[in-house]
Amino acid sequence: MYERALFALCLLTLVLFQSAASCELRPVLVQVPKRLPAGYVISESKEELSLKGCAAKPVAFTSSDPDFTVNTDGNIITVHGLEITTKRFSVLVQDENGMDWRVDIILSCKDEASQKSSSVARKRTKRRWRPLPFSLVENDTPPFPKELEMIGSDSSVNYTVYYEISGQGVTKDPVGLFILNKNNGMLSVTRSVDREQYPQFNFIARVFDIRGKETDAYLPITVNVEDKNDNTPEFIGSRFFTVEERCRAGTVIGQVNATDKDQPKTPHTFIKFTLQNATDMFSIDPFTGVITAKTNTLDREAQDKVCIEIEIRDMGGATNGLFSRGTVVITLTDVNDNPPTFKEKLYKAKVQENQENVLVTRIPVEDKDLVNTPNWKALFEVTKGNESGNFRMETDPKTNEGLLYVIKGLDFEKTPLVKLEITARNEVPLVGPDTKWLSVPLELSVGDEDEGPEFNPGILYLKVKENVANGTVIGTYKALDPEKKNSDGMKYYKMTDPGNWITVVENTGELKTANTIDRESPLVHKDMYNITIRAVDESKKTGKGMVIIQIEDVNDNIPVIPGKDLIMCSKGDMLSSVLVEAVDMDKPPYSTPFIFELGADHDGKWKLKDTTGSSVVLEQAVTMPNGLYSVPLLVKDLQGFGKEQIMDVRVCTCERVDNGLGICGARSASSSLGSLGILALVLSGLLLLLLSLLLIFICSTKRDKLYISDDTGTGGMLLKSNTEAPGEEVKDGALMMIPGAEVVDGSLQSGLMESKNMTSASGRYGQSFFQGGGVYNTTTQGFGTEKYYSSGRYDNNMHGNATIQKLSNTSALDTWKTNGRYLDRKLTYFGDEAEGRYADDLLKTYGHEGMGSPAGSVGCCSIVGEQESLDFLNTLGPKFRPLADVCYTTNRTGN
Structure with a gap:
């Protein structure tokens, strides 16, 4: 039945196309009166406008001339009254298929006799020729020439005329296409024309009498070339x-x-x-x-x-x-409509136990999608059997194979055979309702190896109170042989123990305390302390385990105030305060909240307020001047353990406050220098300048011999010595001035007495000062550019620039270094053998200071005095020998 209907449809279509092929629209010629009133119906063209014979039904009509309109039934009607001789226009007919068909309408006047008589009477001012535009068919077949149309002028009634044409197709390209019988006006075409090249020709015709005079206006002639289906699409x-x-x-x-x-x-x-x-x-x-x-x-x-x-x-x-x-x-x-497929239904592989980061096997796949695109590239995943994270899958970028790696060692004793499921995917999702990712099983055999001991569990957690007694057993940590499943012959050793707090019993694995366990130690992190243990079996294979000791707190610390030097900013008449904070290394309930109390011996000038869990505010009870105060404060933890602590509180005028802490300003004592201090500094500078000028004067002045009298006028207190023999240790003359009265025995005064009455006498080389009210004088001598001080037992002289010194409470044991420098320079000065040295006659060599002296010869350090006063040499102490060495060495070197 279906085949018959299809055949009928095809037959109908064929008939329609044949009908369309036989459809040929020709111009419609209609004779109408000269004067056409409005609404005049030109019905002669109705049949032609119905597209009869074209197997197409018209649905719309459009007139090319605004003087005419076309009804839906195909009748042409005048829009308004008009007078015509000839009229040519076209009607566009649109069929039900959307095709446009053009029908040419040619109207001619019926009253030709009246038109001719009027022409004879020459009543028309504008002459019209005939015919209207006409057509020729393109690519027409021979023979040629072919007559097209006859043209004529109204002037031919009155004159014997002839016609001429010129323009396109005649005298212009294509030249000679049209010819005209000049006598009767018949227009002919001489050859075929291609519409696609020349769709229309426009030329003019003229009419002349026998004298060659133009008898009428020229006539424009239009020749349309009708299309033939001569071009292939x-x-x-x-x-x-x-x-x-x-x-x-x-x-x-x-x-x-x-x-x-x-x-x-x-x-x-x-x-x-x-x-x-x-x-x-x-x-x-x-x-x-x-x-x-x-x-x-x-x-x-x-x-x-x-x-x-x-x-x-x-x-x-x-x-x-x-x-x-x-x-x-x-x-x-390409779209991803093909998942990766496995070449095998089951894959098998093998790996040794305890191996890590090794490639186990390659898994090839096939994918029909476009190669090297996201639709083809495979991603592999272990979807079953990898709960412990022992495996990792990667993709070989060149072969698109799956690479199975073992990243965590497997245990033969636990799982000799591992069953996995491998799933392959692409980088992009699949397309299509019937497509899904594919998986394949894989059996992985684990090879056995002789392994070392294993601790079970791998990490042992123990709870221990801090400060537990040494030797206390806190637990036992044993390892098993994986093959034998026992601990026979196992030895245990400690690997790491930062504080050396634990000992391990070698044969049993018992853990004992070796030192005090302190929760507050920096080795403890979050109350936990770690040690590692090593187990060694009979075959010398080892295993490692970890013990995490969780230390429980005990109340072994009391609250402590870390900063006991506090700054309290003075606020004038207002009472000042300072925050006091305490810390306790224990945890609650052995620490905060703290109890703060003033000590029993406090003076009532302080009080506490605003106590928090770990701090209290110390405030003045009464106003007090700036100064340093000691405040006793008792701090106890929640269990009542604590002690009294002394805080030093400095009350001062604060220069600024940084982070809540006061910074004291400069103390008032620092300004006590005042005008007197400034004057003293100025005088010291002037004296230093005078001293420099004096030294320059001495160095530039010829020096005379210095005469030193044996008798200084001190009443026989200095003794003469004419012993010429050299001492045991001194080869050349030397002189040492022993410091003042402090070097004598205790029967003498321990310090120089401050002189109340002092006089001075001018000398050549300085001034001599005599002290009254005491038995000791001081002498200062200037040699070269330096100033030296020497102390005598009974009499001291000053040579050089005049200086008054107040030597009160001077130590008896003055620095020997100063004396050494003095002796070096003085010995050099007086020991110079150059001719003309003015003090040569004063340099003496001494032999010995008496027989049987327990200290031996003092050489240059001898002192002239009474015999009974030499006993003090026995009490000079061990520093005397280095002084003698200094004198001896200085003499030998000549410095």
Whole structure:
């Protein structure tokens, strides 16, 4: 039944196309009165406008002349009254298929006799020729020339005339196409014409009498070239398209475009598109050329490029229409409609236990999608059997194989055979309802090895109170042989123990305290202390375990005030305060909140307020001046343990406050220097300047010999010595001035007495000062550019620039270093053997200070005095020997 209906439809279509092929519209010639009133119906053209014989039904009419309109039934009606001689216009007929058909309408006047008589009477001022524009068929067949139309002028009634034509097709290109019989006005064509080259010709005709005078106005002549279906449709534009595989049915792929050089909007250019193959995959709109997918099963993997042949035929696809064929290439782009597939149904591999980061096996896959695209690249995952994280999967970028790695060692004793499931995916999701990712099982055999001991558990947690007694057993940590499943013959050793708090019993694995466990130690982190233990079996294989000791707190610390030097900023008459904070290294309930109390011995000038968990505010109870105060404060923890602590509180005028802490300003004592201090500094500078000038004067003045009298006028207190023999240790003359009264025995005064009455006498080399009220004098001598001080037992003289010194409470044991420097310079000065040295006669060599002296010879350090006073040498102490060495060495070196 279906085949019959299809055959009938095809037969009907064929008949329609044949009818369309036989359809040929010719101009409609209608004679009408000269004067046409408005609404005049020209009914002669109704049949022609109905497209009779064209197998098409008109649906709309359009007049090209605004003086006429066309009803829906095809009648032509005048719009308003008009007078015509001839009239030519066209009616555009649109059929139900959207095609446009043109029908030429030619109106001519019926009253030709009256028209002719009027012409004879020459009542017309404007002469009109005939005929109106006419047509010729393109590519007409011979013979030629062929007559087209006769033209004539109204002046031919009164004159013997002849005609001439000129213009396009006559005297212009194409020259000679049209010829005219000059006597009767018959126009002929000499050869065939191509409408696509010359769709219309426009030239003029003139009329002349026998004298050659133009008897009428020239006549423009228009010759239209009627189209024939002589051009085959042609493809234009690209014929290459792309579409994704598995796209929806009805997806637009592209549009094929074609053109025809024949007259537009005629059946000659009415092109129909027809697929010649691949009709099960694609379809094409017969009149627009739009190609769409006919199915949703387009498969790139089966055929990535489809070449379809398309026929384009004019005349709406009629059998007598001209046609051409071309190839359209449709490329199918890839989508991820194929998952990676495994080549085997089961994979097997083997690995030794305890191996880590090793490649176990390669798993090849196949993927039909486009190579080296995200649709093809595989991603592998262990979807079953990797709960402990022992495995890792990677992809070989070149081969797209799956690489299975063991990243954590396997245990043969626990799992000799590991069953895994490997799933392969792509980088992008799958397309299609029937596609899904595929998986494959993999059996991994674990090889056995002789392993070392294993602690169980790997990390042992123990709780211990701090300060537990040494030797206390806090737990036992044993290891097992994985093969034997026992601990026979196992030895245990400690690997790490930062505080050396724990000992391990070698044979049993018992853990005992070796030192005091202190929770507050810096070795403890978050109340936990770690040690590591090593177990060694009989085959010398080892295993390692960790013990984490969680230390429980006890109340072994009392609150302490870390900063006991506090600054309290004075605020004038207002009472000042300072925050006091305490810390306790214990944890609650052995620490905060603290209890703060003033000590029992506090003086009542302080009070406490605003107590918090770990701090209290110390405030003045009464105003007090700036100064340093000691405040006793008792701090106890929550359990009542604590002690009294003394804080030093400095009350001062604060210069600034940094982070809540006061910074004292400069003390007032620092300004006590005042005007007297400044005056003293100025005087010291002046004295120093005078001393420098004096030294320059001495160095630039010729020195005379210095005479030192044996008798200094001290009443016999200095003794003469004429012993010429050198001492035991001194080879040359030397002189040492022993410091003042402090070097004598205790019977003498321990310090120099401050003189109340002092006189001075001018000398050549300085001034001598005599002290009254005491038995000791001081002498200062200047040699070169330095000043030296020497102390005598009974009499001291000053030589050099005058200086008054107050030597009160001077230590008896003055620095020997100062004396050494003095002796060095003095010995050098007096020991110079150069001629003319003015003090040579005063340098003496001494032999010895008496027989039987327990200290031996003092050489240059001897002192002239009474015999009974030499006993003090026995009490000089061990420093005397270095002094003698200094004198001796100085003499030998000559410095």
